[in-house]
Amino acid sequence: xxxxxxxxxxxxxxxxxxxxxxxxxxxxxxxxxxxxxxxxxxxxxxxxxxxxxxxxxxxxxxxxxxxxxxxxxxxxxxxxxxxxxxxxxxxxxxxxxxxxxx
Amino acid sequence: xxxxxxxxxxxxxxxxxxxxxxxxxxxxxxxxxxxxxxxxxxxxxxxxxxxxxxxxxxxxxxxxxxxxxxxxxxxxxxxxxxxxxxxxxxxxxxxxxxxxxxxxxxxxxxxxxxxxxxxxxxxxxxxxxxxxxxxxx
Numbered sequence: 001x002x003x004x005x006x007x008x009x010x011x012x013x014x015x016x017x018x019x020x021x022x023x024x025x026x027x028x029x030x031x032x033x034x035x036x037x038x039x040x041x042x043x044x045x046x047x048x049x050x051x052x053x054x055x056x057x058x059x060x061x062x063x064x065x066x067x068x069x070x071x072x073x074x075x076x077x078x079x080x081x082x083x084x085x086x087x088x089x090x091x092x093x094x095x096x097x098x099x100x101x102x
Numbered sequence: 103x104x105x106x107x108x109x110x111x112x113x114x115x116x117x118x119x120x121x122x123x124x125x126x127x128x129x130x131x132x133x134x135x136x137x138x139x140x141x142x143x144x145x146x147x148x149x150x151x152x153x154x155x156x157x158x159x160x161x162x163x164x165x166x167x168x169x170x171x172x173x174x175x176x177x178x179x180x181x182x183x184x185x186x187x188x189x190x191x192x193x194x195x196x197x198x199x200x201x202x203x204x205x206x207x208x209x210x211x212x213x214x215x216x217x218x219x220x221x222x223x224x225x226x227x228x229x230x231x232x233x234x235x236x237x238x239x
Contacts, residue, residue, distance in 0.1 A: 065118055065121070066121075067114050067117040067118045067121065068114065068118070070114070070223075071110055071111060071113075071114035071117075071223070074110060074223060074227055075107055075110060075111075077227075078106075078107070078227060078230045078231070081230070081231065081234055082230075082234055085234045085237040085238060086237070088237070088238060089237050089238075
């Protein structure tokens with residue numbers, strides 16, 4: 001695609017040249033993509049919730065203290081809250097795009 | 103780990119340490135009149151608790167942990183009770199070195215400290231929730 005744009009740029013107009021450099025810059029951005037970041041965050045959330053469940057079951061067997069259980073539960077609660085907030089935000093933006101007149 | 107969950111974990115270790123302290127105080131109070139069985143035998147010796155920081159590599163912060171539960175080497179006082187099986191030749195029985203006033207102060211301190219840690223967890227949670235509420239406009 002970059003080559004295609006580059007060929008357009010080579011053919012003439014200055015706006016096309018600017019576009020090329022713009023595309024190049026985005027391509028050069030390092031680090032994880034948004035989807036990857038989302039994936040790792042949701043895996044973290046899942047893990048936190050699982051830990052909290054394990055802790056609760058350990059407490060039922062008398063193997064974990066009340067404090068540990070509460071801490072794990074609160075942590076899971078915050079993680080789930082975060083996940084839900086992000087999900088809501090994403091659905092909101094999706095709907096916003098869907099409402100766009102074509 | 104993000105600082106807010108780290109704070110909650112640290113506070114939770116504080117909760118555990120303070121609850122152990124309450125356990126120790128309750129042991130001391132419950133045994134305040136546990137005397138020896140044989141003549142001249144030692145009665146219950148007051149227990150003490152020592153805390154120490156415990157560096158958590160995962161968290162990169164100091165948790166609190168109980169270093170040891172020791173005993174108070176203080177002198178036993180004597181009370182005159184010749185009919186007791188633990189009475190010595192002069193009729194005196196050794197009484198535990200538990201001072202209810204000290205135990206109560208210790209218990210209050212543990213309770214306050216526990217409350218402080220609880221408040222910290224609550225505060226950390228409300229900070230996280232408040233930050234998240236930025237997302238729901």
